[in-house]
Amino acid sequence: MPDVLDPAPYDALLLLSFGGPEGPDDVVPFLENVTRGRGIPKERLKEVGQHYFLFGGVSPINAQNRALLDALREDFAAHGLDLPVYWGNRNWAPYLTDTLREMVADGRRRILVLATSAYASYSGCRQYRENLAEALATLEAEGRELPRIDKLRHYFNHPGFIEPMIEGVLESLADLPEDVREGAHLAFSTHSIPETAADTSGPAGQHGDGGAYVRQHLDVARLIAEAVRERTGVDHPWRLVYQSRSGAPHIPWLEPDICDHLEELHGQGVPAVVMAPIGFVSDHMEVLYDLDTEAKAKAEELGLPVRRSATVGADPRFAAAVRDLVTERAAAERGKKVAPCALGALGASHDVCPVGCCPARAPKPAAAGADSPYA
């Protein structure tokens, strides 16, 4: 008999994700949803559309989320955690508002949210909270009773998120030709964001110098690099680099770009590189296009052997980590003392985003935080 885990006061988990097109006809409307009011140049949109068309207009993200849903339900059932799991997206079906309406119709009153972004930032946290507030406003206008919504803390430093990535890097190193393996560099890659967005990421006390966004990624990179050194006996040099820049060229975004970094390493005589996409929870289009297509083409042109390590995806250790995060938060809500599980130098992230966390350029209401206009 598995131990029975107590999800109370929560009565449902909502997997909240980005969403992506499922065929060629979806690509343009999807991009319109993503970029509404974001001021992204037309040229960039055309270019990103081509990335999707190259893959038949299908983003990998929905299949990844379906696999994660299965993994979560399987893990919860195997461990006696009786908590239904729902799925809603910001930019494509199943849309968040529709899922939330369904949850309310099913009688769910206390909802816990798992966002498919592990780190603090406007794009990875607050924007999802704004989407939750918009969905609640819609349900309110429809005269429905509103559920209370909380969001799980950032899980970038949870061992169930880190360990599969360590294993992925070890596998990529092992896959490199033996004569270049020992000298290989590790390039930990994440989504570039505007420097101002990075500097204001996380709670106000963490602003400046790249903010919580850069600090959290550096901690993950260091944790993985140290584990790789312990397990291989080789100290592979590493750096945090960026990819998938958009927006106007005169606005500074986090650098260096992965392709420039590969060029620089090649110029220094580095014999091989493992690209580790630590900023992405699963194989998003940014991983399949910006790394597996574009960066690999650059490496090929340079004659530089590269490998791209696995993302966490639906790894059972990640599903177990989510179970741990849910029961930890539920216990805390019940007023129990809990020791949150986290690796690295930063400690466990806050449960509730404080006022001033990851501010938007144009302030909008955001749910599931200290400044939420909802209960």
Ligand SMILES: CC1=C(CCC(=O)O)c2cc3nc(cc4[nH]c(cc5[nH]c(cc1n2)c(C)c5CCC(=O)O)c(CCC(=O)O)c4C)C(CCC(=O)O)=C3C
């Ligand atoms: C930090 C971050 C994450 C990680 C956190 C998280 O996972 O949420 C993320 C995820 C994702 N971003 C995605 C797609 C896009 N992001 C765009 C635009 C932007 N992203 C930004 C940041 C991030 N984005 C930013 C600062 C912009 C500029 C415009 C703005 O300020 O809003 C655009 C517009 C075109 C372009 O400019 O590239 C697209 C199509 C997909 C789906 C991929 C798939 O289909 O597999 C996913 C998971």
Ligand SMILES: [Fe+2]
């Ligand atoms: Fe994005």
